[in-house]
Amino acid sequence: MTTNHKTRVIKNLQEKSILVSRVLNAPLENVWRAYTESEFLDQWWGPAPWRAETKSLDFKPGGYWLYAMVGPEGERHWARMNYISIKAKDYFDIEDAFCDEAGNMNTSLPVSRGRMSFNETSDGVLVEFTMSYATEEDVLKLIEMGFEQGITICLEQLQALLDQNKI
Amino acid sequence: MRRDVFQAIADPTRRAIIGLIALQAMTPNALAEHFDTTRQAVSKHLRILTECQLVKQEQAGREIYYHFNPDSMKEVADFIEPFRRMWESKFRQLDNVLSNMKNIKK
Numbered sequence: 001m002t003t004n005h006k007t008r009v010i011k012n013l014q015e016k017s018i019l020v021s022r023v024l025n026a027p028l029e030n031v032w033r034a035y036t037e038s039e040f041l042d043q044w045w046g047p048a049p050w051r052a053e054t055k056s057l058d059f060k061p062g063g064y065w066l067y068a069m070v071g072p073e074g075e076r077h078w079a080r081m082n083y084i085s086i087k088a089k090d091y092f093d094i095e096d097a098f099c100d101e102a103g104n105m106n107t108s109l110p111v112s113r114g115r116m117s118f119n120e121t122s123d124g125v126l127v128e129f130t131m132s133y134a135t136e137e138d139v140l141k142l143i144e145m146g147f148e149q150g151i152t153i154c155l156e157q158l159q160a161l162l163d164q165n166k167i
Numbered sequence: 168m169r170r171d172v173f174q175a176i177a178d179p180t181r182r183a184i185i186g187l188i189a190l191q192a193m194t195p196n197a198l199a200e201h202f203d204t205t206r207q208a209v210s211k212h213l214r215i216l217t218e219c220q221l222v223k224q225e226q227a228g229r230e231i232y233y234h235f236n237p238d239s240m241k242e243v244a245d246f247i248e249p250f251r252r253m254w255e256s257k258f259r260q261l262d263n264v265l266s267n268m269k270n271i272k273k
Contacts, residue, residue: 009254011247034268044261
């Protein structure tokens with residue numbers, strides 16, 4: 001089933017935050033599992049052509065998800081999502097950081113704190129991801145990194161169209 | 168032709184320069200150390216970035232430091248578009264995951 005739900009991104013440089021929101025057509029129970037179980041996260045968390053590969057996931061306050069973002073050439077960028085607090089099927093608070101394979105955090109890259117929240121609406125489940133940063137520069141740095149990945153996605157899509165002789 | 172922000176960020180080296188000075192102000196020499204290119208080439212990129220007001224120069228003693236100018240980005244609302252696209256791509260994959268979950272009755 002396809003949806004025409006829009007992905008909204010709102011950046012707030014004054015509050016040093018970025019909000020990403022989207023409505024999903026699925027029961028809240030399933031959305032919650034897709035966000036909190038590695039079996040499902042590995043299938044969607046990496047934006048194509050990247051994919052996420054879980055090394056370990058311990059979903060509880062104080063626990064963390066250690067995973068690699070695997071690129072098209074097989075390159076790996078390790079990341080960990082620390083779970084700060086959890087209210088089942090309502091929200092969970094996280095800390096997002098870059099790290100090495102053993103999970104040791106790299107503090108020279110921006111660390112973001114965030115909240116994943118889930119709300120049932122008449123249209124479906126509204127998911128909101130608010131990321132907060134220490135400085136305005138960190139916000140821009142993250143947008144810059146998203147920019148790089150966005151470019152990769154655009155090129156991949158162009159290549160797919162070319163391969164199908166649509167251009 | 169007037170230089171605009173999109174022209175400035177179309178070049179990967181210039182995007183990398185923005186990424187570096189967004190974290191901290193740097194001198195041209197310090198920047199050049201990060202790239203496998205000449206000091207002159209880095210200066211040319213900095214000149215283009217300055218013309219587009221993406222970076223600002225500030226004199227500190229003998230050295231010129233280049234700062235990132237976040238105001239320039241506020242004017243370019245579409246700069247966030249690729250970031251949105253990245254999330255759109257993730258959510259499309261999530262739609263598929265959720266749709267497959269519906270088909271598995273527990």
